[in-house]
Amino acid sequence: MQLTAKILKKPITSALISVVFGFLVAAVVLSAAGYNPWQAFGALFSGMFAKPKYFSNVIIKATPIILTGLSVAFAFKTSLFNIGAEGQYIFAAMVVTLLGMKLNMPAVLQIPVLVLAGVAAGGIWGGIVGILKAKYGIHEVITSIMLNWIALYLSNYVVNLQAFHQPNSTGTYPINTSGYVMLLPTWKYSDSGKAFLKRIPWLKEVMLKTDVNFGILVAVLMAVLMWFVLYRTTKGFEMRAVGLNRDAAEFVGINVNRSLLESMVISGALSGLAAAMSVMGMAPHNISTLAAFENNGFNGLSVAFIAGGSPVGCIFAGLLFGGFLYGGKNVQSEIGAPSEIIDIMIGTIVFFVALSTVISKIADRLAKGDASHA
Amino acid sequence: MKKIVAIILALGMMASVTACSSGSSSSSQASSAAASSEEASSEASGEGKSSDFKAAMVTDTGGVNDQSFNQSSWEGLQSLNKDTGAKVSYLESKQAADYATNLDKLADDDNDIIWGIGYAMAGAIGNAAKQNPDISYAIVDNEYDEKTMPSNVTGVMFRAQESSFLVGYIAGKTTKTNKVGFVGGQTSAIIDQFQYGYQAGVDYAAKELNKTISVSSQYAESFSDSAKGKAIASKMFSDGCDIVFHAAGGAGVGVIQAAKEADKYAIGVDRDQSYLAPENVLTSALKLAGQAVEQVSKDAIAGKDIGGKTYTFGLKEGAVGIPEDNKNLSKSVYEDAMKIQKQIIEGTIVPPYDKTTYAEFSKK
Numbered sequence: 001m002q003l004t005a006k007i008l009k010k011p012i013t014s015a016l017i018s019v020v021f022g023f024l025v026a027a028v029v030l031s032a033a034g035y036n037p038w039q040a041f042g043a044l045f046s047g048m049f050a051k052p053k054y055f056s057n058v059i060i061k062a063t064p065i066i067l068t069g070l071s072v073a074f075a076f077k078t079s080l081f082n083i084g085a086e087g088q089y090i091f092a093a094m095v096v097t098l099l100g101m102k103l104n105m106p107a108v109l110q111i112p113v114l115v116l117a118g119v120a121a122g123g124i125w126g127g128i129v130g131i132l133k134a135k136y137g138i139h140e141v142i143t144s145i146m147l148n149w150i151a152l153y154l155s156n157y158v159v160n161l162q163a164f165h166q167p168n169s170t171g172t173y174p175i176n177t178s179g180y181v182m183l184l185p186t187w188k189y190s191d192s193g194k195a196f197l198k199r200i201p202w203l204k205e206v207m208l209k210t211d212v213n214f215g216i217l218v219a220v221l222m223a224v225l226m227w228f229v230l231y232r233t234t235k236g237f238e239m240r241a242v243g244l245n246r247d248a249a250e251f252v253g254i255n256v257n258r259s260l261l262e263s264m265v266i267s268g269a270l271s272g273l274a275a276a277m278s279v280m281g282m283a284p285h286n287i288s289t290l291a292a293f294e295n296n297g298f299n300g301l302s303v304a305f306i307a308g309g310s311p312v313g314c315i316f317a318g319l320l321f322g323g324f325l326y327g328g329k330n331v332q333s334e335i336g337a338p339s340e341i342i343d344i345m346i347g348t349i350v351f352f353v354a355l356s357t358v359i360s361k362i363a364d365r366l367a368k369g370d371a372s373h374a
Numbered sequence: 375m376k377k378i379v380a381i382i383l384a385l386g387m388m389a390s391v392t393a394c395s396s397g398s399s400s401s402s403q404a405s406s407a408a409a410s411s412e413e414a415s416s417e418a419s420g421e422g423k424s425s426d427f428k429a430a431m432v433t434d435t436g437g438v439n440d441q442s443f444n445q446s447s448w449e450g451l452q453s454l455n456k457d458t459g460a461k462v463s464y465l466e467s468k469q470a471a472d473y474a475t476n477l478d479k480l481a482d483d484d485n486d487i488i489w490g491i492g493y494a495m496a497g498a499i500g501n502a503a504k505q506n507p508d509i510s511y512a513i514v515d516n517e518y519d520e521k522t523m524p525s526n527v528t529g530v531m532f533r534a535q536e537s538s539f540l541v542g543y544i545a546g547k548t549t550k551t552n553k554v555g556f557v558g559g560q561t562s563a564i565i566d567q568f569q570y571g572y573q574a575g576v577d578y579a580a581k582e583l584n585k586t587i588s589v590s591s592q593y594a595e596s597f598s599d600s601a602k603g604k605a606i607a608s609k610m611f612s613d614g615c616d617i618v619f620h621a622a623g624g625a626g627v628g629v630i631q632a633a634k635e636a637d638k639y640a641i642g643v644d645r646d647q648s649y650l651a652p653e654n655v656l657t658s659a660l661k662l663a664g665q666a667v668e669q670v671s672k673d674a675i676a677g678k679d680i681g682g683k684t685y686t687f688g689l690k691e692g693a694v695g696i697p698e699d700n701k702n703l704s705k706s707v708y709e710d711a712m713k714i715q716k717q718i719i720e721g722t723i724v725p726p727y728d729k730t731t732y733a734e735f736s737k738k
Binding site: 047051053057061087133156160167168169170171208209211278282283284286288289292294295326329331332333334336 | 430435436463464465466468469470471473474475476479480482483494496497498501505554560562563564595596597598599624716
């Protein structure tokens, strides 16, 4: 009994239980709509894993949301709810695209400059929220929601400026090729590259048909780095202390306002990095007029929740989520079920994660029951 | 740690299971590809075999229920399915980055023809066509340079200036304030067709009635921002316009709302939009993407060579026009418009489609 209670108390268990419940509810919805749930789930998983290039696409899809997930999770550790990851992403994507289009340096310079620009832009956008919170105590949820819209409309305005707008399209010109961070972007289309890839069919599929890029390495590195910052440095300790109890933290001499600001800047910078990796790492390497939010940041919220706020957990949650997003499309094309079903499934999973306190309560009760028997 | 290992193992198992199933599907892919090439070679036996035919489309970011050309195209494919038994499916794009992966996905599902809806996808379609020379690709609202376009791509264009000319003529005949408006989405060659066709139509009516009618044009810089469309149209109505035509997709829904609130007239676009405001939609400039999608797909089923060229659909082909029932439109104006329609079909009136042709048209 103690063991069950212990297992149930682990955050990963509640995450897995939520995933299972999400699938169960989706199965009910699917059957109610007249589709065979097993077939649908089969289509979902074959859409994710049936071919190496599908899995490659899952990773590519997951990269930005792992990073925005990290962004949300990091802020969450200092008790900040960064719902503004979306805006930070959009603003950074805009800055990276404009710079990438106008600058044309050798790749060794171009890539770091663009990445830093994205990080800085995201950091500034997050920092605004941080300053308003630290100095004037304005709630970060309100300011970051507003900044999301400001970023959206600013980006749409910039896309339509004549200097950047590609005629007869809905977007800007793409960035210069020196800013690409795909794996061997020019070699793989060259004659020698094609000749080499011809010998290894699966690699050829992955290399030529998907935008394999370095983003996932950056994301994993960042997850580990954030874990290190939070749990192995004084700064991180201060931030977590502020998150756990602001007043107590202040009482022991931690500069709470500075911690809040720093946390928001780092959080924003991570979203900015996500945007930089997307623009530089995958087609179409530009930004378009946005009809609505693209949800790169909001999906990050879900990822952070599924991961229970753990930086390393974000990698797995992000991959799961990316898989749903990409594989989910297969459900439509293979069995004809509307893609909304996938959205319902993801929603249910997040919903059950939010209910994970119930699971830990059950665990408590189990543990107590055990104790009284003994 | 153990648990993480267990998860990875479980995922691995899942992958291996699905990998097995994919093995069989790829072999069937090969056989059906052979079948379709056979089909292409024997033109006569189109009808019987068409149930093997697979057609699919990728929507742009508007989604499949956009009340506009994505929806219309999907309706076209559904009706193709009814008529010929061809298998049809769609993938929705949530963001521009999805175009390439969606197109690639459909190529794996051994589709015979893959549609891209909207000129935003032009680049992605071009790349996909180069990668999969055995599959036919077609795109709505885009034409490629005939010399450089891949031989397996078909462009589909509409002479939207013809239907726009008609509704412009109707607006000119109907206006009481001698001021009409136009709200566009984003400046592009496609929206130019609507704007200049419409202006020419208004001018034509003004000449006939021997008066001057002014046309004010403005762009919403968006195909989705209905609030902005509404704001622009409201301003136009309060400035004295009594009829506003929109070619602005979802932003145009706001134009129709504005007409409803000001109790003036709006002219719909793409589909018969009178259901959005039955009392305030004068007529609609139809652009039946679905009809074109169905037509070209049928040609492909029949084994006709559709690649490497651009189809253009206009009044003559019945893919643009105005609805037959217009309850807010006076009968005499409708009949006059039908006479104009006949002249356009015969070629005596050639509506302009951009700034230069409009300038030439005005000189006459």
